[in-house]
Amino acid sequence: MNETIDEIHIERARGIGFIALDRPKALNALSTPMIHAIHGALDAWRDDESVHAVVIYSRHGRAFCAGGDVRFLYQSAKAGEREAIDEFFTDEYQLNHAIFTYPKPYIALLNGVVMGGGMGISQGARHTGGLRVVTGSTRMAMPETRIGLFPDVGVSWFLARTPGAIGRYLAATGATIDAADALYAHLADVYMDEDELAALVGTLKQQSFASGGEVVRFIEGEGRPDAGGESELARNRAYIDKHFASGNGAACLKSLESATSGAEHEWAAHVAAELRERSPLSIDVSLELIDRAKTSTMAETLRRDLGLTRATFHHGDVMEGIRARIVDKDNQPKWKVTHVEHVTPEAVLRMFESPWAEAGHPLGHLAD
Known part of the structure; x- marks a missing residue:
């Protein structure tokens, strides 16, 4: 299955399904077509025995995904199109749930900005036996209180399971955290240097893997469990x-x-x-x-x-x-x-x- 729309590229190689986010001007903010394309790919690969794992990543260094398309939601609300808003969130949350319950390892490579909806399409990875990989450029947040919203896309479930009161602090303030913080707060699993991500994707597309577990172990071996710096959250x-x-x-x-x-x-x-x-x-x-x-x-x-x-x-x-x-x-x-x-x-x-x-x-x- 290879599919390209203006904002996303989907392909399968060497037993892995790849989802590449490609909407750079909007920092990969999720549009309705993107949500549908990701969900469609996951559905297609769910029972395909030749696909052992899924990798989602960005084709651009500035962001993995900056969130949902809030301008679309604002314009829909101004036009009185309540059904369009309900449909967007319903589709997005169904995707979040599909990721959380996915029967194969789902691996998210989280460089640059990872906020709002970007958290929604990545945090469930750990629950699948997959990984959330962060880099030196990772800037993670649920900044919704800043715009009068709340930490949606199911992320409150993950924030509620962070150490101590970190989840309440992040939810209320919308504070942005880096890779060291994400690892400390159990919102990430593996650290890799930024310039290694592209090479990792290339290797995954060339090397054969017999199982999803083998893919996960390979990526863990390429990274490390800490970011090499002190976490501000820990401090x-x-x-x-x-x-x-x-x-x-x-x-x-x-x-x-x-x-x-x-x-x-x-x-x-x-x-x-x-x-x-x-x-x-x-x-x-x-x-x-x-x-x-x-x-x-x-x-x-x-x-x-x-x-x-x-x-x-x-x-x-x-x-x-x-x-x-x-x-x-x-x-x-x-x-x-x-x-x-x-x-x-x-x-x-x-x-x-x-x-x-x-x-x-x-x-x-x-x-x-």
């Missing part, structure tokens, strides 16, 4: 656990602003300033989302995400966030709730009310 772990272990955004912010000692005060002041720029409602929704994901399956997580997308576009901050950060770029969003201290529990719970009954949910067929 600040005590602070993260102290200030983000529990509570809503107001509680976390109060804790941060009470820090008075030198290094802790400097770190806490920086993080508090970041939180003050985020959507207050989105911060509380994101923290609640991580807490709920701790006891959820991936299918349950994705169903919850889909309901939340409807809520954020209907009565949340995402339209204003996209306008301010991406469309007009004035960076002056006017959030519906202006201070995190003013977010009510009722407003947060309202966001989690699903517009679908259990029997009629668009993702009701998903099972882990």
Whole structure:
């Protein structure tokens, strides 16, 4: 199976299915055709005994995938096309679930920007027996609170399983982490030097493998388990656990602003300033989302995400966030709730009310 559309190239070689993201001007942000092409390839290879593993990578150094196509979503919402928004997220989340439950090793080579939807098409790799490979250029984040959204695409499931309070911290702040941080937080598995990725893909296309496990072991042998540098998350772990272990955004912010000692005060002041720029409602929704994901399956997580997308576009901050950060770029969003201290529990719970009954949910067929 070899297929090329404008934004993606799919081929099979030496027992491996290759998916190359190729939308450089948009940093490989996922469009609907890209989502359908990836899912179609996975379906075609699922029961093909000649395909032992899947490798997804970018053809460009700046990014693996910067997320979903938020401009499309914004324009659809402005035009009142709610069904188009529901369809995009439904298709995307079905792909995320297909990756998470894939019966063969799925291997993601994560160079450059890896955000939002890019996390959604990569984090499930570990669950398949595959790998998440990071490099010196990797910059990973779920920055959704910055645009009034929340960590969707099932990533709350992974954030909920990071050490200590790291998941809550990353969800609330949308902080960007590097390769060393990703490995420390269990959001990556193997480190490789940036200039080795292209050679790795070339070798995988030339060398024969008898099984998916053999592919995985080969890649592990080509990389190493650490990035060779100190993780900032590890260095600040005590602070993260102290200030983000529990509570809503107001509680976390109060804790941060009470820090008075030198290094802790400097770190806490920086993080508090970041939180003050985020959507207050989105911060509380994101923290609640991580807490709920701790006891959820991936299918349950994705169903919850889909309901939340409807809520954020209907009565949340995402339209204003996209306008301010991406469309007009004035960076002056006017959030519906202006201070995190003013977010009510009722407003947060309202966001989690699903517009679908259990029997009629668009993702009701998903099972882990």
